[in-house]
Amino acid sequence: MNTITVAAAIIRNDQNQLLLVRKKNTDFFMQVGGKLEPNEAPEQTMLREIQEEIGVNATIEQFIGRFETEAANEADHVLVSYVYHVTLEDSPKIDAEIAEMKWIDLNAEQTWLAPLTTEVVIPWCQQHGLATV
Known part of the structure; x- marks a missing residue:
């Protein structure tokens, strides 16, 4: 595999x-992100991909984990x-x-979501609902 x-x-x-x-020529909606470059830390990849895919800078609030x-x-592929x-x-x-970007409700029935999502x-x-200030 x-x-x-x-x-x-x-x-x-x-x-x-x-x-x-949703990336061009694909069907599934997924998280912003992408493949790690050689010798690139996941944090660096994350911030670079956000800049490349949705054109903004971001701040990492928390590492959630490593998942398969x-x-x-x-x-x-795994x-x-x-x-x-x-x-x-x-x-x-x-x-x-x-190709496309959208905000979804967490309980919405979405048909074409990536397994990670x-x-x-x-x-x-x-x-982990949003913290209220």
């Missing part, structure tokens, strides 16, 4: 919605994901290889 290693971002808004993107799931767009909760410094906009990210967001 082939392995793909990525860093992935959990990005939420004030309504506790989750930001997802089925890859969304590559058959017979996805190893380093997942981070981040906050954006500005409004996101589609950039680089992104459904198995790890949404349950984590549901358990």
Whole structure:
């Protein structure tokens, strides 16, 4: 079984919605993020991919963990994901290889979500509601 290693971002808004993107020529919505470059730390990958994909700088709030799931767009691949909760410094906009971007409600019935999103990210967001100030 082939392995793909990525860093992935959990990005939420004030309504506790989750930001997802769909890359060009793919069907599944997923976290902002991407593959690690050689000798690149997952944290660096995360911040670089956010800048490349949605054109903003971000701050890492928390390392959520390392997870293994089925890859969304590559058959017979395991996805190893380093997942981070981040906050954006500005409004996101589609950039680089992104075809579509949307905010989803955590309880919405979405048909085309990546396994990492459904198995790890949404349950984590549901358990860790937004802190009230």
